[in-house]
Amino acid sequence: MTTRLTRPWRPRSLFQLVLLAFVVVMLPLGVLMFQAGQVLSELSRLADVSARQAVEETRRARTLGALALELERSARQYAVVEQESLLEIYAERLEEYRAVLAQQQELLGEERDMAVLERQLEALERLPALPIEVFREQLAVFPAFAERTDVIRRDTNRQIDSRIEAIRERAETVQVRLWLQTAALVSASLVLMLLFSWLIIRPVRQLERRILGIGSGAPRDAVKPVQGPAELVQLDERLDWLASRLDELEAEKQQFLRHMSHELKTPLASVREGSALLADGVAGELTPRQLEVLEIIDASGAELQRLIEQLLDYNLLQHGRQVPAERMDVAVVVREVLAKHRLALASKGMAVNCFDGPLEWSLDRTATVRILDNLVSNAIAYGADGGELEIRARRRRNRLELEVANSGEPIAEADRPRLFEAFYQGRVRRKGPLKGSGIGLSVAADCARLQCGRLELVAETRLAVCFRLTLPMPTAELSHSRMLALEEGHHARN
Template structure:
């Protein structure tokens, strides 16, 4: 049930997943932009209101100062000229002053200067009804009115500054809040980005592991099904089909090689048996010319059998890529390989210069024997008649280096990059009636890689062709713990 629900909510396509990821990742950023816009609008509104109020209140405070001066001037002019129009002007200015003072009182309701101004206005309001002498005596209140009006203006400015400071502090608070919100929402966006990146990359990595498994041939465990968009699931199904198809082709190839080897070995065994019977004189004594032809047939049969065995070795190596490391004497293994090619070396007239040993090293017997056998066979097939075959062994920086070099024609530069490819035959041809199969060096290189080593063609200052086998000091799976490591060995002994 849970799996069914999970599959129901899984994005159906990669495009849908990308679009959902884009929308979800942009959502916190959109919220952040909205909140920042709201905060900016509020700060702008408060600043606009505060500016308008500050201008209005400052203008009103200045107007009060002007009215106080006009009241004092009209009163003093009346005291000198005694014109009724001057009293009318005084009364009008007094009424305006009282109204503006009432509006200013809303801004400073508890200011002490407001109480004193109201007391002064009460004294100055009955000024027009006084006798001239009392009128002149009451004029001494105007300096106090001007002084208190200036004090009111300063209190108004201080009130405006306090309000601006409050708005500024509020702006700092909004700024801090925006920074916190920015950090939180951007972190949420990053987490969502990582989440959706993982949701996209995880099936891609699974497909990559599938491809690497198919390419390396290591598909022992059943692959885990890919969970992701429909395109990647479909690609995983195509990889399943490709893996099964490759398994079928590999099985067909192995079956073909087995059947071909069997079909070739059966008539070859009859041919070699017949040539052996003729050589034994069962059908009568052979003439020297017939004996020469029989030797040619027998040699070609041995060569064909060797090629078939190489093909079987290549087939076996492709099927089984496991090695069994044990400590062996390389010199003993080399003498066993040279013993198999003793007649061929004698017919070639090649002089073998090897090392005495013992050279003990952890290696796989079968794989190393394949390598040495192929290198010696190549030296016999392509080397110079009556030439030199030199085999060296040395230890360098914890690695064993075996070199098989021979005199003769050097390998062409065009053939060197593809020298270890299977079934590749370069421009230099084998000496003899039969051509090679082109898999000997490929099998040797694979055997070297199985032991975490390397087989390479190197330059030798004295001989035309030199192959170097480098093997690491791998821990043996079994062996004698009293064996000593390999020592430097030079080609002083001759076989």
């Protein structure tokens, strides 16, 4: 027996299972959204920092160009007017240039252009200490200095472009990674959705099979218990209780029918035996009036016995008893049924028209006799006195149509939808002292159904009532006939 420690955990209710399914399915999507947010935040931060750095570095490069121009202007003015204040301005601008260049050197690093610019700055620092004639001669270094400053500006722009390209490549890499993660996590969510759908649908389908098993009368031992949420497990237990209760009721019904048939048939046999002894003159000669009463008693006993047998047959047919089919002459079966009702037909004064045989067909003899017996009995009970009873048979390609028609009062339209219901009796009453049970046509319809056929009321132009029994050809015989037809067609083509 599975212990509490080794039993796998399962949601206790359908609500818990659905909630768990929702949480687990949303978990990969939540992870995807979190990762996408992190990546977008990182790219946004990187783009913001790069933009700020680019603006700052571009501003410093422009400042270097402006300071280089002011250095040259102040030096040339000093060479003309020789004022010491211009040298002070020159020294301040040179100091500012060095400070800005030091910041820019962090971006560019130790490049060759930066080293050349450092040597030019050292030469420019020595200018104020030179004699004025030499000072004027050294002014020729400023164009080269301006050109080198412009090179620094171009290098700065190139570094900024490289950084932007690196950010773009990083964004493309992140995009590809996000697509792969999206595909993986969405696939995982779909797999989880299918898994939880199966976990929810599986016990429902088990319950469906259980209900179908109860309806078809399958043994309960072969049914596996439902595994799933508590509500569905509890429903399975209720179905188990229902199946047990139905079995009990069925057993009680079978027992009641057995007892009823025994209790009814035993005194009925005594009554019929006594009436037969009286008819044979064991107790003395009987007057014609007494014989007439005795015949009524005997006929009533036979009718009661037939009703009891119909009731038992109806119970057996409701359980779907399989019927064996055998090939026989349908005309012989019909004549046997008519011979059984010969006296009743003669007393009714009905003229019988029956098709000529032979007509071979595969059918269940007992079930077919029950159908014909009920239809002929109904024709005698409800047909017109001195009327007509006609039995027709037609063999179609893969089915047999057998019709029993009689003259008399037609069946009301209101009664036709419920004509084959058990215990239903329509507006038209039986003629004679005996009353029917209302299950004759139901038994006949069930006998037709067990042979995969159907019994129906059809329209008839000449006679008032016409029932048609349609019996299909058995599957094995139908397949055999099709093979023969194919072979005949093949030989005909050859």
